[in-house]
Amino acid sequence: MIYFIISTLFFIFGLAIIYWIHNQYHLDIVVAPVPAPASAPLVTVCIPARDEETNIRRCVEAVLRQDYPNFEVIVLDDRSTDSTSEILRQLAAQDDKLKIIHGSDLPEGWAGKPHALYQASAAARGDWLCFVDADTFLTPNALSAVYAKSIETHADLFTILTKQILGSFWERTVMPLVMTALSVGFSPRKVNDPNRRDAVANGQFIFIKHSVYDLIGGHEKIKDQIVEDKALSENVKWNGHRLVMADGTQVASTRMYTSLAGMWEGWTKNIYLGLRDHPSLLLLGAFGATLALIAALFLPVWPLLGLLWYLNGGGWLALVVILKALVVWGVLIYIRSLVARNMEISSWYALLTPLGAGVFAAMMLTSAWKVVSGQGVTWRGRKYQPKS
Numbered sequence: 001m002i003y004f005i006i007s008t009l010f011f012i013f014g015l016a017i018i019y020w021i022h023n024q025y026h027l028d029i030v031v032a033p034v035p036a037p038a039s040a041p042l043v044t045v046c047i048p049a050r051d052e053e054t055n056i057r058r059c060v061e062a063v064l065r066q067d068y069p070n071f072e073v074i075v076l077d078d079r080s081t082d083s084t085s086e087i088l089r090q091l092a093a094q095d096d097k098l099k100i101i102h103g104s105d106l107p108e109g110w111a112g113k114p115h116a117l118y119q120a121s122a123a124a125r126g127d128w129l130c131f132v133d134a135d136t137f138l139t140p141n142a143l144s145a146v147y148a149k150s151i152e153t154h155a156d157l158f159t160i161l162t163k164q165i166l167g168s169f170w171e172r173t174v175m176p177l178v179m180t181a182l183s184v185g186f187s188p189r190k191v192n193d194p195n196r197r198d199a200v201a202n203g204q205f206i207f208i209k210h211s212v213y214d215l216i217g218g219h220e221k222i223k224d225q226i227v228e229d230k231a232l233s234e235n236v237k238w239n240g241h242r243l244v245m246a247d248g249t250q251v252a253s254t255r256m257y258t259s260l261a262g263m264w265e266g267w268t269k270n271i272y273l274g275l276r277d278h279p280s281l282l283l284l285g286a287f288g289a290t291l292a293l294i295a296a297l298f299l300p301v302w303p304l305l306g307l308l309w310y311l312n313g314g315g316w317l318a319l320v321v322i323l324k325a326l327v328v329w330g331v332l333i334y335i336r337s338l339v340a341r342n343m344e345i346s347s348w349y350a351l352l353t354p355l356g357a358g359v360f361a362a363m364m365l366t367s368a369w370k371v372v373s374g375q376g377v378t379w380r381g382r383k384y385q386p387k388s
Contacts, residue, residue, distance in 0.1 A: 160248025
């Protein structure tokens with residue numbers, strides 16, 4: 001009977017957690033294509049690029065094709081050692097909207113991306129600054145659509161979640177779970193509520209008034225922050241300005257990582273550092289890692305334990321345990337298949353949820369250990385020792 005009771009508790013808890021986790025993603029504001037405005041303020045698109053030879057051409061060409069009538073593009077070549085500089089030189093020769101700045105050495109006390117964007121923004125003339133990562137690709141009407149929605153929502157900082165391009169096995173196995181976890185930690189409705197302190201931005205695309213950027217101290221104010229997008233959003237919202245997060249999947253897409261190694265380096269950098277200064281979120285992150293481990297280790301074993309009990313004389317109680325395990329499995333796989341289809345990958349990847357959950361939990365725990373142990377984190381060939 002004790003096995004039956006434990007199984008029942010897991011059954012109730014499992015269904016409740018599955019429902020709760022998958023009911024946090026509410027992006028009520030959607031950026032949809034609109035006609036280009038006849039006239040509009042100058043927008044400066046700032047792109048930091050460090051060893052981005054794989055993506056930089058596609059990224060910059062997409063920005064240069066914008067139908068928005070008044071923009072300039074600044075790319076900060078952050079000491080690239082691959083062919084990024086040569087690709088940028090070729091692109092600049094073809095379009096006078098593009099300006100290339102060769103970044104200086106990283107000063108003491110600065111993280112790489114804040115310093116790159118600090119240098120780019122210093123040369124910007126636009127009334128709005130648009131920070132776009134080099135692995136993010138805009139549709140031709142992206143700037144027009146984002147500008148229109150920013151005005152409509154009275155935003156001072158407007159950020160979008162982009163469509164994630166998932167090409168490899170590991171991307172399709174792990175990334176959907178990571179995106180779900182992020183929606184739990186940073187609910188869009190809470191971020192968009194001016195009465196709450198919840199603040200986060202997606203560094204892949206940030207659209208901010210130049211005047212507000214200067215008023216809060218820009219990237220110089222957050223120069224040592226590795227997760228600089230979140231820090232920037234906090235400075236905006238906590239100083240009384242309007243922060244808006246929206247669904248931008250119709251106008252922008254991103255290929256964050258192309259391999260398990262790249263994903264591991266990137267997320268072990270971001271996950272813990274994004275939570276470490278917020279005790280409640282840190283507890284939520286630890287709770288999430290625990291749930292991920294349970295999903296990875298226990299879910300596949302649960303029905304097998306019921307079967308083993310049945311074969312050893314468990315009778316109808318064992319059959320009920322098996323049934324409950326299969327119901328939880330079925331609900332989870334069904335919901336994960338919906339997530340997979342929404343991210344435009346095969347629903348069959350839902351069956352790999354335990355594997356993806358195990359990798360996610362390992363990334364979370366590894367990132368925490370790197371910071372707590374003083375090992376620091378490595379990104380783009382630079383090692384950072386975050387403050388304790």
